[in-house]
Amino acid sequence: MVSHIVLFRLRRNLTASEREAFVHALEVALRDISSIRGFRIGRRVTFGAGYEHGVPNLEFCGVIDFDDLAGLRTYLEHPAHAEIGARFNASIEEGLVYDYEMGGPAQARALLQNTDLP
Helix, strand or coil: CEEEEEEEEEEECCHHHHHHHHHHHHHHHHHCCCCCEEEEEEEEECCCHHCCCCCCCCCCEEEECCHHHHHHHHHCCCCHHHHHHHHHHHHHHEEEEEECCCCCCHHHHHHCCCCCCC
């Protein structure tokens, strides 16, 4: 599985119509791009843990899952992604986007025992 992970903070002055346009673009992408296997979004929670300090406060996290890298590429090349990308960039103050090949415990063992890792 490949996960497209998006961390972001919305612009403070984002209007209701801009928010609606962003949500609509997301809904269209989720409906029309068949390579999407899962989608989750959430708001950051903080509770005083040491790792919370000294990092950017990116309030939201979105995760879009694909079967493989080809599925991610299909998503990125789809016209609906162009619209959501434009809305995303116009709506945020700050954001980070990462792609990861994901797996479970067996993947952890394979990755962490790889002697080529630094």
